[in-house]
Amino acid sequence: MTRIALFSDIHANLPALEAFFKHLETSQPDAIYCLGDLVGYNIWPNEVIHEIRKRGIATIAGNYDYGVGRRSDDCGCAYKTEEDKARGVESISLTNQWVHDKERQYLRTLPAHIRLEYQLNDEQLSILMVHGSPRKINEYLFEDRDEKSMYRILETAQADLMFFGHTHKPYHRVLEYELEGRKAYRHAINIGSLGKPKDGDPRGCYVMLTLDENSSRFSKDSIQVEFMRVAYDVEKAARAVEESPLPNAFAEMLRNAY
Numbered sequence: 001m002t003r004i005a006l007f008s009d010i011h012a013n014l015p016a017l018e019a020f021f022k023h024l025e026t027s028q029p030d031a032i033y034c035l036g037d038l039v040g041y042n043i044w045p046n047e048v049i050h051e052i053r054k055r056g057i058a059t060i061a062g063n064y065d066y067g068v069g070r071r072s073d074d075c076g077c078a079y080k081t082e083e084d085k086a087r088g089v090e091s092i093s094l095t096n097q098w099v100h101d102k103e104r105q106y107l108r109t110l111p112a113h114i115r116l117e118y119q120l121n122d123e124q125l126s127i128l129m130v131h132g133s134p135r136k137i138n139e140y141l142f143e144d145r146d147e148k149s150m151y152r153i154l155e156t157a158q159a160d161l162m163f164f165g166h167t168h169k170p171y172h173r174v175l176e177y178e179l180e181g182r183k184a185y186r187h188a189i190n191i192g193s194l195g196k197p198k199d200g201d202p203r204g205c206y207v208m209l210t211l212d213e214n215s216s217r218f219s220k221d222s223i224q225v226e227f228m229r230v231a232y233d234v235e236k237a238a239r240a241v242e243e244s245p246l247p248n249a250f251a252e253m254l255r256n257a258y
Contacts, residue, residue, distance in 0.1 A: 016204045036063075068096055140166060168196055170191060175187070196254065
């Protein structure tokens with residue numbers, strides 16, 4: 001049996017990341033992967049990068065990492081209102097000021113995706129990790145996406161399991177299809193956000209994937225996906241925003257997870 005922890009969208013929230021690492025002491029995964037967006041929206045971008053690098057955690061680039069790595073003023077985010085957009089511009093501008101050269105270079109070298117191929121039994125199991133989607137780093141794959149569209153994305157990417165973040169809203173969808181005259185399944189798993197949840201639960205979120213010798217694309221229950229919630233000092237993270245030049249609205253977003 002192997003247990004894999006996957007987390008994403010820390011967004012410079014050091015208290016949430018520290019609580020996550022503490023939580024791992026109990027959950028004890030065999031491997032850890034980060035799906036990007038280390039920076040933005042809070043005051044600890046360098047510290048978050050340092051903690052992840054120190055542990056040698058395999059990490060892909062999020063859209064925010066991609067922008068800051070290139071000193072861009074565009075984070076590739078989709079904002080619903082002009083007010084949201086103005087706050088976003090302020091966030092990436094400040095983040096670009098705060099990130100050190102060494103940390104920026106690290107962000108610039110992060111890969112776009114990670115693929116794992118498992119041979120646990122007589123068949124292969126392909127796992128793909130992306131930030132937004134396999135097609136675009138900042139594409140939003142929400143839970144209500146049309147099933148045919150979602151299936152096509154996984155099929156084109158040749159992924160039995162696809163893990164992604166970006167929306168900050170966790171879910172697990174199982175997509176049924178026929179293979180060799182049998183029912184088979186592909187899994188689309190949004191792992192939520194560790195440092196900036198938007199699902200109404202302010203606790204950090206990550207995923208624990210469990211595979212064993214029986215895990216197969218032909219048995220949907222043989223793929224175990226557990227959403228783990230991590231309590232952390234939300235007030236510390238919120239107050240850090242309020243005591244910085246960042247917009248105070250980001251603090252309320254942390255407190256209320258929207």
